[in-house]
Amino acid sequence: MPGADRRAELHRELAQEWRRLGSELVLLTQAISERLRVNSTDLQCLGILTSAGAMTAGELAERTGLTTGAVTGVVDRLEQATLVSRDRDPADRRRVIVRPLSDEELRRRAPELDAVFGSVAQGGAHADAAYTNDQLELVIDFLRRSHPVIQNQIASVRQGGGAAGDISAPLAGAASGRLVFSVGVSHVGIDAGAGVDELYRAHFEGTVPEIRVEDGTVTVRYRRFSLFEGRSRGSRFGLNPAIPWEIEIRGGVAACTADLRGLQLRGLEIKGGASELEIDLGAPTGMVPLRLIGGASKLTVRRPAGTALTLAVRGGISKLAMDGQEFGAIGGQVQLRSREHQGGADHYALELTGGASRLTVETR
CATH class of the missing domain: 2.160.20 (Pectate Lyase C-like)
Incomplete structure (x- = not known):
């Protein structure tokens, strides 16, 4: 197969795998939510906080596309479940910083949630065992480059362009x-x-x-x-x-x-x-x-x-x-x-x- 044709075929396969992965991640989130008896939106917000770190409620609203009122409800429920904490911003006392639990706190306060996440991580480690370190670095680089692309697409779809x-x-x-x-x-x-x-x-x-x-x-x-x-x-x-x-x-x-x-x-x-x-x-x-x-x-x-x-x-x-x-x-x-x-x-x-x-x- 000529180089240009092979490249086009690889792009089609990649797009197909992206769609499949996206659907499976949605189903995984729903399954974890049902297992832990939490709202799937709350779980997604917790995932953003865990990966990105502490942020204001307004910043969380920007990242998720939720209204500030909806985010307030999310943070209330996560705090009630002892999965996040709220602190006053020392630079601006009017603002509230939402902080996720550390790994150690998660294991202590939410052992079932930690067990589910640990099981997912173990499954991922088993899947990538066949790759060399250089290959894994290439995969990680690709995923990092994909984040801004996906974020731009999220913004575009939300606005109905x-x-x-x-x-x-x-x-x-x-x-x-x-x-x-x-x-x-x-x-x-x-x-x-x-x-x-x-x-x-x-x-x-x-x-x-x-x-x-x-x-x-x-x-x-x-x-x-x-x-x-x-x-x-x-x-x-x-x-x-x-x-x-x-x-x-x-x-x-x-x-x-x-x-x-x-x-x-x-x-x-x-x-x-x-x-x-x-x-x-x-x-x-x-x-x-x-x-x-x-x-x-x-x-x-x-x-x-x-x-x-x-x-x-x-x-x-x-x-x-x-x-x-x-x-x-x-x-x-x-x-x-x-x-x-x-x-x-x-x-x-x-x-x-x-x-x-x-x-x-x-x-x-």
């Missing part, structure tokens, strides 16, 4: 929305492009991040975020225009084009600075804060004609243009208001901390 690079989530009765980039984003576009029954729809040209959805909040987390990724590896998020939204970017953004004209915006906050930021706004309802913390290289804000806006800058501006007026360089603190602002309730409050090289505020 269709074509590669496209992910969406149903509206599911959400009355409001919140889009959060938890560790920054390189190049991103945001608009009101989600379907009527969708909470959001996203398209990715490069790396697909982890995305969690809970109670209308969409949290986006890039594992290997870099502000210096090219535009060709950017993303676009379409949000549902029928509900009000808050948008938050933590960790900065290299370039962001936000066409928010079709959205009911409740607030926008960017922490960590921005290189290029272009925001097109719709009509505000009440006072809508726009906060940029960490400075900006080039910031452009457009709003509908007749819309009031206040501006507060801390850190100076190299070049400011507001509604046709050029101010040039201004040091220290700046406080301005548009001519439309007469003290009414409906207006944008733009706050910039850390200064800016070029700031343009205009109407269209």
